[in-house]
Amino acid sequence: MRYFGVFLAFLIVGCSQNKKPKEFTSVTVQTVFTDSVSIRAIEFLDDRTLAFAGNAGVYGSLDVPSGKIRSSIMEFEGKMPEFRSVAHTSSDFFMLSVANPALLFKTGDGGKMELVYREDGEDVFYDAMTFWNDKEGIAIGDGKNGCMAIIITRDGGNSWKKIPCEELPKLKGEVGAYAASNTNIEVIRSKTWVITSKEQLLYSADKGQSWEVINTPIQLTAPYHGLYSLDFYDENKGFAIGGNFSAPKVNKYNKIATFNGGKHWELTANGSSPGYKSCVQFVPNSEGTGLVAVGFTGIDYSSDGGKTWTQLSEEGFYTLRFLDENVAYAAGKNRIARLVFK
Numbered sequence: 001m002r003y004f005g006v007f008l009a010f011l012i013v014g015c016s017q018n019k020k021p022k023e024f025t026s027v028t029v030q031t032v033f034t035d036s037v038s039i040r041a042i043e044f045l046d047d048r049t050l051a052f053a054g055n056a057g058v059y060g061s062l063d064v065p066s067g068k069i070r071s072s073i074m075e076f077e078g079k080m081p082e083f084r085s086v087a088h089t090s091s092d093f094f095m096l097s098v099a100n101p102a103l104l105f106k107t108g109d110g111g112k113m114e115l116v117y118r119e120d121g122e123d124v125f126y127d128a129m130t131f132w133n134d135k136e137g138i139a140i141g142d143g144k145n146g147c148m149a150i151i152i153t154r155d156g157g158n159s160w161k162k163i164p165c166e167e168l169p170k171l172k173g174e175v176g177a178y179a180a181s182n183t184n185i186e187v188i189r190s191k192t193w194v195i196t197s198k199e200q201l202l203y204s205a206d207k208g209q210s211w212e213v214i215n216t217p218i219q220l221t222a223p224y225h226g227l228y229s230l231d232f233y234d235e236n237k238g239f240a241i242g243g244n245f246s247a248p249k250v251n252k253y254n255k256i257a258t259f260n261g262g263k264h265w266e267l268t269a270n271g272s273s274p275g276y277k278s279c280v281q282f283v284p285n286s287e288g289t290g291l292v293a294v295g296f297t298g299i300d301y302s303s304d305g306g307k308t309w310t311q312l313s314e315e316g317f318y319t320l321r322f323l324d325e326n327v328a329y330a331a332g333k334n335r336i337a338r339l340v341f342k
Contacts, residue, residue, distance in 0.1 A: 021289055023290075024303070024341040025312075025342065029330075030338045031335050035335075039332065040054065040181055041084050041331075042086070042330075043087060050062040052086070052331060057075055057083075058083075059086075062329075076103055082097055082098050082099065083096065085139060087131050087137060089157065092157060093107045095113070100121055102117075102118065103117075104118070123144055128184035128185045131187075132189075132192075135154060136154050136207055138150065138187070139151050146175055147175070150168065169213045171196060171200055176196065180318060181279035183230060190205060192204040201214040214262060214263070217265060221250070221253060225244040226244075227256070228241065229241055229278060229279045229293075231282050232282075236260055237288040238261070239305070240255070241293050241306075243276030244275075247276075254276070254277075255268050257305060272308070272309070274309050279318065281328070284322050291305065291306050292341070294316075295317070298314040317331060317337070326340060
């Protein structure tokens, strides 16, 4: 799966002052890949290639223009890893398995995936991964004694180093993150936000060199309740969503927004739909007002920055990424689908 070329980032460009962002009233769902696999991690490598990885060692790519799928199975020491994190640079694709042992693979010469990091331990469980640039990347996972697991690369993913607990701020109790959609981390330039399974976020202004804790108004009312996904439209506007997958109708303390770069967060649509969602993404070119959230509970849309929501479809997915301002791809149980918003 080796690929070359310039990585085309999704440029979130504000519309002109005279042009009002369009609002969605419907979505068309077209399944483009089916298999007996749970897919929680997808990533656009460029404007025509969507990469994915799931459980049972399955990973692959979708050629967007043709709809052609190329898939493979990764076997390691007689086992099929479960992948819930993927990322990329302009030259390489990465995928990270969740549990013991955690296995991080990188595109190697000749297209074969090479193991570049392994971590063994009963408590090992990695949740999400992304890159700041072609050299520097980060992955986060569950920790213990108030210490998140964070590994960082500074050499393009060839080697990864775990940050010692004494170099990280201590969080409340046993802490981790929910590995539901590979959207626990958001990076913009040197800034990094990480949602945790607690009421707190981790923030770094210098690409993981130093960290601080940010408290949120989230209240954890039951096990598995918390934030599952976050996205930033720009350095100031951010949104996070979650809930409780075991009680998906609960819609209190599961949606928060920031307008000052995550320094302060406020509850929004508290006590209103939607309830549980595993992934949220800003709509490109929406001036930070358009949001789409997905979960096994369906597809919901907000045109006012998350204050009010409308369900567009009952079809369930785990994760979502926009290709452009009207088209997104979503993945979930046994499938990947193309979503066209109108």
